Amino acid sequence: MKSVVFKDRVKVYVNAGNGGDGCASFRREKYVPCGGPSGGDGGKGGHVYFQADKNIDSLLDLYFKPHQNAAHGGKGQSKDCHGRNGKDLYIKVPCGLVIFHAETDEGFAEILEDGETCLVAKGGCGGKGNCHFVTSDNRAPTDWTPGEQGESKTLCLELKIIADVGLVGFPNAGKSTLLNQLSDAHPKTAPYPFTTLNPVIGTVIFDDYQRLRVADIPGLIDGAHQGVGLGHDFLRHIERTKLLFFVIDMAGVDGRDPVDDYFHLRDELKHYKESLEQRPFLVVANKTDLPEAQTHLADFQKRTEETPLAISADQGLGIEKVQGALYHHFFPKDMTCQDYL
Numbered sequence: 001m002k003s004v005v006f007k008d009r010v011k012v013y014v015n016a017g018n019g020g021d022g023c024a025s026f027r028r029e030k031y032v033p034c035g036g037p038s039g040g041d042g043g044k045g046g047h048v049y050f051q052a053d054k055n056i057d058s059l060l061d062l063y064f065k066p067h068q069n070a071a072h073g074g075k076g077q078s079k080d081c082h083g084r085n086g087k088d089l090y091i092k093v094p095c096g097l098v099i100f101h102a103e104t105d106e107g108f109a110e111i112l113e114d115g116e117t118c119l120v121a122k123g124g125c126g127g128k129g130n131c132h133f134v135t136s137d138n139r140a141p142t143d144w145t146p147g148e149q150g151e152s153k154t155l156c157l158e159l160k161i162i163a164d165v166g167l168v169g170f171p172n173a174g175k176s177t178l179l180n181q182l183s184d185a186h187p188k189t190a191p192y193p194f195t196t197l198n199p200v201i202g203t204v205i206f207d208d209y210q211r212l213r214v215a216d217i218p219g220l221i222d223g224a225h226q227g228v229g230l231g232h233d234f235l236r237h238i239e240r241t242k243l244l245f246f247v248i249d250m251a252g253v254d255g256r257d258p259v260d261d262y263f264h265l266r267d268e269l270k271h272y273k274e275s276l277e278q279r280p281f282l283v284v285a286n287k288t289d290l291p292e293a294q295t296h297l298a299d300f301q302k303r304t305e306e307t308p309l310a311i312s313a314d315q316g317l318g319i320e321k322v323q324g325a326l327y328h329h330f331f332p333k334d335m336t337c338q339d340y341l
């Protein structure tokens with residue numbers, strides 16, 4: 001059986017609670033003749049809210065439980081007792097959630113910040129008890145109104161992870177190895193392509209306790225926009241980043257030309273979204289511990305006119321240059337990027 005460990009797109013059915021019916025009853029008490037109507041109102045139905053929680057990073061829970069129902073309101077009772085209000089339902093969702101109406105594909109809302117809540121389905125109001133219908137010529141009404149129906153919606157949820165930096169590269173370029181070195185995350189690394197199948201977020205913590213979130217995503221290959229490899233759909237997870245790292249296997253271990261890799265990566269980003277291709281970026285030349293990397297590096301600089309940060313993620317060489325460049329980009333002081341090259 002295929003195990004599901006990550007879900008970034010789900011369809012959910014949310015049902016808010018119905019309002020409780022109003023009640024028709026009359027006060028009957030010893031020594032109180034003609035006590036009058038005493039039917040209470042129904043309680044309101046519970047609302048359904050989405051609430052962003054930074055400790056949740058996937059829509060897996062909703063994938064396994066797509067039907068979410070808030071409680072109905074209780075019926076009104078005699079002796080003017082109001083029905084119990086239905087409890088609101090708060091569904092925890094990851095930050096960076098985009099919500100669409102399933103039928104029309106129309107945008108409904110976006111939830112970005114931790115703790116942010118969004119009302120997605122309104123509970124129905126409670127019905128009125130018979131005490132509301134007393135008039136001068138009808139002192140003993142038996143009328144009451146039913147509770148209102150709660151809203152029901154079918155929504156499509158799409159997660160666009162919120163990170164500051166996105167790692168983009170061909171499979172096996174060393175993206176996950178770099179994230180292991182930079183952050184507290186421990187994505188799996190292995191010498192075969194497509195080791196990373198789902199985005200992984202790592203937090204880089206600097207000496208002055210500043211923090212940045214770095215997203216490692218699956219490898220991109222030439223033709224990804226036509227569905228080759230894992231396609232390019234997962235690029236939406238770096239849409240919200242402010243800086244991209246093009247991680248290039250400078251030793252060409254898999255027999256590709258690093259310059260071609262670089263141009264293909266840029267091309268794939270452009271096919272996905274023009275704005276992503278124009279995002280600020282840095283080129284990281286990885287695997288420079290291998291002898292072939294030096295010749296490739298010189299050729300790369302000449303042909304692309306880029307000055308990559310030369311590192312070996314596996315050996316931990318040059319990691320401080322990457323950290324410095326990151327720090328400089330996000331928390332600029334009086335330094336230039338060249339200081340880190």
Ligand SMILES: Nc1nc2c(ncn2[C@@H]2O[C@H](COP(=O)(O)OP(=O)(O)OP(=O)(O)O)[C@@H](O)[C@H]2O)c(=O)[nH]1
Nearest residue numbers: 172173174175176177189190194195196219313314
């Ligand atoms: N020699 C050398 N090998 C490296 C270096 N960085 C990563 N590797 C190796 O390259 C292989 C692939 O590394 P990963 O970090 O899994 O590559 P990835 O880019 O995350 O690959 P996918 O998840 O498949 O996209 C692993 O066997 C690493 O040990 C490096 O600097 N030097």
Ligand SMILES: [Mg+2]
Nearest residue numbers: 175176195196
């Ligand atoms: Mg990986």
